[in-house]
Amino acid sequence: MLLRPRQKLFVERSLRALAEHGNTLGVAPTGAGKTIMLSATVGEQIGSTAAKAAVLAHRDELTTQNRTKFRRVNPGISTSVVDATTKAWDGQVTFAMVPTLARAANLDAMPALDLLVVDEAHHVIADSYRRIIDQALKRNPVCRIYGVTATPNRGDKRGLRAVFSNVADQIRLGELIGSGHLVPPRTFVIDVGVQDELRKVPRAGDDFDMGAVARVMDTVPVTDAVIRHWRERACDRQTVVFCSTVAHAEHFAAAFQQAGVPAVLVTGDMPDAERRAMLAAYASGKAQVVVNVAVLTEGWDHSPTSCVVLLRPSSFKCTMIQMVGRGLRTVDPTEFPRVVKRDCIVLDFGTSSQIHGSLEQDVNLDLQPGTGEAPTKTCSSCEAEVPISVMECPICGHAFEPGGTEVTPLTDFVMTEIDLLRRSSFQWCDLFGDDAALVANGFNGWGGIFFLNGRWHAVGGGKGERTRLLAVGERLVCLAAADDWLNERETDESAHKSKAWLRQPPTDKQLIHLPLATRADLGMTRYQASALLTFQFNRHTIRSLVMAAGGSSLAEAA
Incomplete structure (x- = not known):
C-alpha cells in the first residue's frame, strides 16, 4: 500500500518528534487517513527491530478497524488483540481495548513496551488511559507515547499537556479540500438584523452564553428569515443545523416542519434508541433537515449532507471548523447512487465567521512538503511546541493572536488546486x-x-x-x-x-x-x-x- 504525499510527510514528522521528545501528538481531521498514517508510523518505528508496541482504542469497532488497516500497511508485522474475549500479547503489535486493559489484572500481564499508541488521543487524560500510560512507563521508562486525534480540544477544556509536550504535525481541512479529499465550502454570512446584539453576548466560561444567544436567535422573525434564506440557497440539499439551546432547536425543527420541510431533532438528553431513529430517518432521506445542539459536532457524518446552518456563534475556531466539517465529506457513489456533491453551502447567521475569519486563512493550501524541519512555535499557555500555522493550541486550546492581520468574513472558498x-x-x-x-x-x-x-x-x-x-x-x-x-x-x-x-x-x-x-x-x-x-x-x-x-x-x- 502507498501513502499520499501529505500522509508521508505526516509520518516523517511524527517519527522525528518521537525521536526528539519521546512523545508527540499528531492531529488529522476526517478524510486525512488517520489510521493509515498511524499504522505507517508504527511500522517505520518498530518494523525492522524486535521492539513491541500497543495501539489503544476505546471501542471494539475501532480496535478491529485499526488492526485491519495496520495489516494492509504492514503485512509483515505480527499482531495480537487484548479485548473482552482475547488477551494475547504474542504479536509484535497488540491492539488493545482500553476498558479491558485498564483492569488491574490485565495491566499486570502487559509486557514492557517500546511504543504505546493512543488512537482518539483526546481521551488520554481519562483515568483508564492514564493507568495504562503510567504502567507502560513504569515497565519501560523510555517507552515512546504517540497519539493521533481529529479533535484535540476537549469540550471540558482540559488540556493534554500531562501526556504530550508537542505536536508533530497538524493536517488542516483546507489541505484536504485542496487535494480533492473533501469538497469546498461556499459560505454566506447573513445578518438577519441581530449581529449587533450577538456581538454583545457575554461569555460563560470559555464559550459564549448560549442562553443569551438563544434570547437573540430564538424568535419567530429570525427563524422565518433563516428558513427564507435557506429556501433561496439550499432548499434542495440535505442540511444539518446547529442551534444554541434545546428549546431553540425544538422551535426551529418545528418551524421547518410547519413550512413543509421534513425535519428531525437530535439532542443530548434523548434516549439512544430515539436518537438513532432520528438519524436513521435523516440518513435514509425521509428527513431533509436534522437540527441539533452540539450533538453532531463530532463523531457523526452523513456524506450527502451539503448544507450547514450555523445559528450560534463559537468562541473557538475548532468548534466552527468541526460544525462546517459535517458537510465536507465526499460521496461514495456506490453507497449513494446518483448523489453528486460538488460543494457544501454554509449559511452563517451568527458571528463565528467575523470572529475567526475564513477557513483557509491559517492553512497551507500549497502542500509542497519541502525539506528540513517543519517550522514550529511555542504556546505561551502550556509551552508545548506546535506547528507554526496553528491558531489554537492542540494541547491546551490556547488561541493565538492573528498577528495584526485583518480578519475578513468567510466567503466563497478560494481553492488552490494541487497538481x-x-x-x-x-x-x-x-x-x-x-x-x-x-x-x-x-x-x-x-x-x-x-x-x-x-x-x-x-x-x-x-x-x-x-x-x-x-x-x-x-x-x-x-x-x-x-x-x-x-x-x-x-x-x-x-x-x-x-x-x-x-x-x-x-x-x-x-x-x-x-x-x-x-x-x-x-x-x-x-x-x-x-x-x-x-x-x-x-x-x-x-x-x-x-x-x-x-x-x-x-x-x-x-
Whole structure:
C-alpha cells in the first residue's frame, strides 16, 4: 500500500518528534487517513527491530478497524488483540481495548513496551488511559507515547499537556479540500438584523452564553428569515443545523416542519434508541433537515449532507471548523447512487465567521512538503511546541493572536488546486489528447477519470475485483478517488512512475490489440499503450457505470 504525499510527510514528522521528545501528538481531521498514517508510523518505528508496541482504542469497532488497516500497511508485522474475549500479547503489535486493559489484572500481564499508541488521543487524560500510560512507563521508562486525534480540544477544556509536550504535525481541512479529499465550502454570512446584539453576548466560561444567544436567535422573525434564506440557497440539499439551546432547536425543527420541510431533532438528553431513529430517518432521506445542539459536532457524518446552518456563534475556531466539517465529506457513489456533491453551502447567521475569519486563512493550501524541519512555535499557555500555522493550541486550546492581520468574513472558498497528476505515485495518461479521459495502471489495479455531461466520473478496477464507480463530480475529487484506489492496491515497487521502460516503444503484442488509428502514433510509449488497452478491455463496463451515474454515453474515441 502507498501513502499520499501529505500522509508521508505526516509520518516523517511524527517519527522525528518521537525521536526528539519521546512523545508527540499528531492531529488529522476526517478524510486525512488517520489510521493509515498511524499504522505507517508504527511500522517505520518498530518494523525492522524486535521492539513491541500497543495501539489503544476505546471501542471494539475501532480496535478491529485499526488492526485491519495496520495489516494492509504492514503485512509483515505480527499482531495480537487484548479485548473482552482475547488477551494475547504474542504479536509484535497488540491492539488493545482500553476498558479491558485498564483492569488491574490485565495491566499486570502487559509486557514492557517500546511504543504505546493512543488512537482518539483526546481521551488520554481519562483515568483508564492514564493507568495504562503510567504502567507502560513504569515497565519501560523510555517507552515512546504517540497519539493521533481529529479533535484535540476537549469540550471540558482540559488540556493534554500531562501526556504530550508537542505536536508533530497538524493536517488542516483546507489541505484536504485542496487535494480533492473533501469538497469546498461556499459560505454566506447573513445578518438577519441581530449581529449587533450577538456581538454583545457575554461569555460563560470559555464559550459564549448560549442562553443569551438563544434570547437573540430564538424568535419567530429570525427563524422565518433563516428558513427564507435557506429556501433561496439550499432548499434542495440535505442540511444539518446547529442551534444554541434545546428549546431553540425544538422551535426551529418545528418551524421547518410547519413550512413543509421534513425535519428531525437530535439532542443530548434523548434516549439512544430515539436518537438513532432520528438519524436513521435523516440518513435514509425521509428527513431533509436534522437540527441539533452540539450533538453532531463530532463523531457523526452523513456524506450527502451539503448544507450547514450555523445559528450560534463559537468562541473557538475548532468548534466552527468541526460544525462546517459535517458537510465536507465526499460521496461514495456506490453507497449513494446518483448523489453528486460538488460543494457544501454554509449559511452563517451568527458571528463565528467575523470572529475567526475564513477557513483557509491559517492553512497551507500549497502542500509542497519541502525539506528540513517543519517550522514550529511555542504556546505561551502550556509551552508545548506546535506547528507554526496553528491558531489554537492542540494541547491546551490556547488561541493565538492573528498577528495584526485583518480578519475578513468567510466567503466563497478560494481553492488552490494541487497538481495531483504531478505528485501522484502513478503516471496518468491522457488517452485521447483532449483531457477528457485519463488512466493510470499498476500491477494490481487501474484507475481512470472520465468527463461527460459537465461532470467527472472516477472508475477503478483490478485483479480479481469488480470494476466500480469511485466518485462523481469535480475533476479534483475524482482524481483523488482514483489515485487513492491505486494507492490502496500498489506498493513502491509496482507504482513504477519513474521506471525507464515506461518510455520505451510498445511491444508487438500490445500493437496487435490496439486499434489501427492508435498504432500510427510513432511517439506512443509502452505505458501509454498499456493505458489504452486497459481502457479498451474495460470500455463497456466503464460506459455502463457512467451511464448508470447519469451520463448519456461514453465517447467512441477508442
